[in-house]
Amino acid sequence: MAGDPYSELGVKRDASDAEIQKAFRKLAKELHPDTNKDNKVAEERFKRITAAYDFLKDADKRKKFDRGEIDADGREIFRGGGGAGRAGGSPFGGGGRSTHFEGMDIDDIMGMFGGGARGGSPFGGGFGGAREQAPTKGSDVKIKLDIDLLDTIIGNTRRVLLSDGRTLDVNIPKGSRDGQTLRLKGQGSPSASGRGPHGDAMVELHLKPHPIFRLDGNDLHMDLFVSLPDAILGGKVQASTPDGPVSVNLAKGSNSGAILRLKGRGAYEAKGGTRGDLFAHVVLAMPDKGVDGIPADLKADFTALMERWRDKGGYTPTVTARRK
Template structure:
């Protein structure tokens, strides 16, 4: 059994206070008895690590230990004539009698460690039993995380979707109306089961899938709206798809490609407020060439040429 607190924490003798603290945090979480029930060897290692930090985590105790005036348990060294530590000191003793609280001097070394954060998650208010006592810790179950892909229409209108976890469990997730991309829904008690404590939560992150028509820009939606040449020239009413269904929109006379028309309150949600739908007009020729239109365009160009571009 190693008796050098530096070796127990896996740090060098020149390690800084932050390095010692970091090493202790890591080992304490890895070796905590509640995560290794019925493993006496791990329990003993945990006690030795705790006792080692009681020495090295306290600047005054560390100074005395390095000078050889206290042993690895914090006991004052007694020297025999001719030098050498008494039995039980650093030279031959070790951590065999160490308690969770460390050696003499109580918990001074832990004053700047957040024990609530370090041990509290295992339950029991951060209490640490005496050596040899059976662990009575309770541990809250871990939270589980998952991502749920939803459609834009689901996000805007709200719905219920079923999700399956890797352990085979399924949950019905209520998507609230006006849900945002990246929003996290917490389902309390639906995470991993606890050990003598409450279950963790399920954290479901919503991801809005790319839409074939609409693009999300903040609270607004944008889209390209194809319009025919007659509607662009003469004006008229055209059907426009929205996440809430198709509506009718009036195209002004003489509309050009690139003109943007706005449908208020038909967009996405940000902060509980709904934006608008902005439709960019795209004047579109017939897929099949039309002889009459071609003839008209030729005659019109010969009679009244115009150049919309700038030379």
């Protein structure tokens, strides 16, 4: 990044962090590549304001820059002058003649400072300039992303908006788990110097509760609500699965707490790719309107049957299984 980061963003040197951020966001919206396709000037300007913002939001770098200790690329300012050596102030440690480098050519001498005579000054910008440093990597960007349970089972791609106005498509692999962090290399902030690699995007996944399924390791659990006639007579009933509804066989006389196992209908294991099972916990359910939900021509007979059953002793319900 050449020039002054304050000038790049159009803010004063005493601007607050909030003012710097506001100026950056305004410029980022105007110059973003998505709204300036094939506009190389806007693209280059966007890179410079991003680098300027990354530089100024680093409090330590900003203070050093304001004190004149580093330049806009974050490189240390080399302050030349005598006094580094002996007698006469030569930095090479002699009076008027150096003996330390006798027998060495100029390339060897300059190589000791990390540069070469023919490639320019070892201090990166001429003597009295800044010492050359290796390009630094941009900072990582941390993102929290809410995902659905089905995203981890069938896979999905979710789009997120970054603070700098960029959008990022995040591929959620099968077997992802709550709290897992996905690293997207090169999708973070650009290097402050504009010459180093971008940082990475660190996406932390947060799993939202599902209205039907409950996750337990690689297995899923759910409540399977069945009617009283189906529970007494048995037969095929419909059950929800992550892959869509399926028909399952309900045994005659099934009770609440009975568990039906659907093999291979659970969640994926992250590494091996194997899939767990789905356990459907039977729950007997009356009509939404209670007895009033029974067809009118059956209601009287049903009520009479229940009364005779209760008069003959009925039965005492027991817990047959605990819901997971």
